Amino acid sequence: MTIDTDVPALEVRGLRKVYQQLVAVDDISFVMQRGEAFGFLGPNGAGKSTIVKIxxxxxxxxxxxxxxxGRPVSDLEMRKHVGYLPELPNFHRWLRAQExxxxxxxxxxxxxxxxAKRSAEVMTQVGLAGREQQKLGTFSKGMLQRIGLAQALLNQPDLIILDEPVSGLDPVGQSDMRNILLQLKAQGTSIFLNSHQLADVEVICDRVAIIDKGRLLKIGPPQSLFDEPLTLEVHVDCANAELLRRLGAVSLAVQQDEQHxxxxxxxxxHEQxxxxxxxxVHASGARLYLLKPHGRTLEDLFLHTLGASH
Ligand SMILES: Nc1ncnc2c1ncn2[C@@H]1O[C@H](COP(=O)(O)OP(=O)(O)O)[C@@H](O)[C@H]1O
Ligand SMILES: [Mg+2]
Structure with missing residues (x-):
């Protein structure tokens, strides 16, 4: 089977999942295009894993x-083109990595x-080369995530679905995972990513959906989801009256730190x-030490959006 590159990577319409009385997923619709990196953000119990399982x-x-x-989820041929790293991989402990x-x-x-060729490639890609004969039962949590990723990449998937891939990884492992995903993205692989690592989602994903209690609250490129004005943090050697006047003229508001x-x-x-x-700053004769966006991380967005929905 060849995959038609015109069809979306994922197309979800009016998805709902009720467990007994509990509504885990409530009318979720979205389309993810081929080659897109799409992130799902939400607190524990929001319904992210349920959507991935669907x-x-x-x-x-x-x-x-x-x-x-472009195929129904039950299509076995389609599944050969999809890699999946589950949330808490529960692998057969007695198997060696290669097995x-x-x-x-x-x-x-x-x-x-x-x-044989792909096994060697993915083991190197995830940083596990040399561990081929080690049993999974002796792997650390981070190594299990890595072998899970190796498994998901084995068949050079067109679409890779990852559920909390950096949980259990140390900072080096998280950075490795981020680099592997960026590399896949550069190669044109479509990526669907559930993560609590908001910084990673912001770096990797073209678009983000925020969900809570099974409902989709926001969807769009990370930067477009902020509806408040942008705040810039500025450090100068000396903030005199002249500087404050000039800054006031080119901004909406200026706030000075009382301690500093x-x-x-x-x-x-606007960022510009x-x-x-x-x-x-230069015109007032002051020296500029630092100029950067302040409080405009995805984490702020996340907390703000959830706060507004509660
Ligand atoms: N098999 C199940 N039976 C009953 N309730 C479930 C089951 N799986 C998930 N849930 C419930 O559905 C909700 C969403 O869970 P989940 O999709 O795992 O959220 P997330 O991945 O965002 O943390 C939670 O309240 C969870 O307890
Ligand atoms: Mg989950």
Missing amino acids: ITGLVRPTQGTARVL FLAFHGRLYGMQRQTL PGRLLIEVQ QAADIAAA
């Missing part, structure tokens, strides 16, 4: 439809030679106004 065919929705690479990959390779219907008078928070409408701020 699109990987592990859980049946109560209502709604999901299509993956584990061979097992999955056979499920994908891979030929022996291709499998050289530190200012400046509200502007940073240039006006720098010019105002």
Whole structure:
């Protein structure tokens, strides 16, 4: 089967999942294009994993439809083009790393030679080269995440679905994971990412959806989701009256730190106004030490959005 590159990577319409009385997913719709990196953000219990389980065919929705690479989720041929790293991988502890990959390779219907070649490649890619004969039961949590990723990449998927891939990884492992995902993205792989690591989502994802209590609250490129004006943090050697007057003229508001008078928070409408701020500092004769966006991380957005919905 060849995958039509015109069809969306994921197409979800009116998805709903009710467990007994609990509404885990409530009328979720979105389309993710091919080559896109799409992030799902939400607190524990928001319904993220349930959605992943629906699109990987592990859980049946109560209502709604999901299509993956243009096919229904039950399509076995389509699944060969999709890599999946589950939230808490529960792998067979008695298998050696190489046996584990061979097992999955056979499920994908891979030929022996291709499998051997790809196994070596993915083990290197995830930083586990040399561990081929080690049993999964002796792997650390971080190593299990890595071998899980190796398994998800084995068949060179067009779409990779990752559920909290950096949980259990140390900072080096998190950075490795981020780099691998950026590399995949550069190669044109579509990425669906559930994560609590907001900084990673911000770096990797073209678009983000925020969900809480099964409902989709916001969707869009990370930077477009902020509806407040932008705040810039500015450090100068000396904030005199002349500087404050000039800054006031090119911004919406200027706030001076009482403890450190050289530190200012400046509200502007657009990022481009940073240039006006720098010019105002120079014109007043002050020295500019630092100029950066303040409090405009995805984390702020996340907390703000959830706060507004409660
Ligand atoms: N198999 C299940 N049976 C009953 N309730 C479930 C089941 N799986 C998930 N839930 C509930 O559905 C809600 C969403 O869970 P989940 O999708 O795992 O959230 P997330 O991945 O965002 O943390 C939670 O309240 C969870 O307890
Ligand atoms: Mg989850």
